[in-house]
Amino acid sequence: MKPAFELLPRNASDPEVTVTVDGTGYDMREGENLAAELLRLGMSVTRRTPVSGAPRGPFCMMGACYDCLVEIEGARLQACRIKVTADLRISSIGGETEGALP
């Protein structure tokens, strides 16, 4: 299925770097908003909730809802407040331990 979001044609040649998401490398635009790039690449699920294991993804894009939390170097951070840099490594939260997080 095609991703639900797409880039404006005029931004198609923005320079990219490789970001690792759950062990797989993806080309993302350098300096861009991480949550936006995840959506563009079709990764709309960024975490599962600690209560029921329900899937969640970016909702407000302004740092208020905390639904876009991802894990970066052991810290849980809002993807909508992270800029893409080379060699960024992120993992989605609750992927392997669905519904079992505290």
Added chain:
Amino acid sequence: MSEDVDLAIIGAGPAGLAAAATAARAGLNVALLDEQSSAGGQIYRDIERAAAARGDILGKDYLGGLSLVADLDSPRIRHIRNATVWQIDRDGSLTYSVHGEARVLMAKRLLIASGALERPMPVVGWTLPGVMTAGAAQILLKQSGIVARDAVLIGSGPLLYLVAAQLCRVGKPPMAIVETQTFSDLLSAGRHLPGALVGWRYMVKGLGLLHEIRKAGVTRFRGASEIEIAGTQMVSGVRFRHGKRSHELACATVLLHHGVIPNTQIARSLDIEHAWDESQKCFVPKIDQWGRSDREDVFIAGDGAGIGGAVVAALRGRLAALEIGRDLTAMTEAERDEIASRLRAQLRREMAARPFIDTAYPPFDEAMSPKDPVIVCRCEEVTAGDIRGYSRLGCLGPNQAKAFGRSGMGPCQGRYCGTTVTQLLAEANGATPDETGYYKIRAPLKPVSLGEVAALHDPNSEDERNDRAH
């Protein structure tokens, strides 16, 4: 570790930017703290970069923010980017973190310009990935040049039309706009029409957006009800009733919007008094005509003081800065009033269309009192039925509700459930929102790590940080 300024402003949106410029011109030293890496707030998000890249799509109003950002160029203004303010103390000290490092600043006066949040719109399925706020879609476009394909827009209000029109401009018109306002809302708004004509620019703008949407052939369902978003792992579609017919649309993106409400977290953490505004259906802080709160040294301006939009926010920011300037003897009362009278005349014109817009596009009833199975608190997955159940057990207010079932205790700290929980409890208990109250907000205002807190009190932290940096 700490430094002193005359005025600390939280938020670099229109109110904060205008206030900073006005205060600096009066001779005050200003610290402007903002969570984003560039000035503009949400409405003028990333404006310096985006104006050049996408100004044609975003429109003339958006470009209006450029001059506000240009005014930041003053030696008296320190723009502190990527700053999350998480604690404010009575002595005027303000604790914030930049990239995980905590710092402290002392200010003689504080101006809260933290803007608005989307009004929570709890309907079945609103927590599914693929459901976002209309504001989020705007941010994606402004900041990142990313647009939703075949989105369904749900709700009411001018922002919904603006987002739809912008999607049309980039050749990705939404699949449909499912509008919740009714014909009778429009009729009752009619009585505000004469007043609204003073603010005719807003009306003309609205009609222009509707024209763009019609030209692109977007279907509008007005007066829709029984709205549900379908999906298991993510959004698969939308179901709703329109007139006598039920509709089902398949889609991967749903954008919700039925108005914005003041973000009152910071003011509430300072125990500033708030009151329920029945016309805008939200809590607003109690302030005087300069934006001064019941705490003498704390001012509030912009949408965080009551919804008025970007132009109004800038005007209120300037008014607050003038009074702060007088208060700190940087200008005389006469100097303050000379500028203020011009600003107030402009403010009246800018506010003229507001009653019409608020009445014609009210919040969606079903989302103001959601059915029992609907999740209200997204973080802790507490439903409307849970909240009503707490009421039957004697729960009178939102703070008790926390103890009953953790609503408002997740990472968003009640930002996307607080108003709904107040309304549900008020309804269930036959009380007013004012009697029901709101969550007590405590520091830290946003989640911080223990390391950030500990570093503040560690005399060696400066060295430690340097070690880590090298």
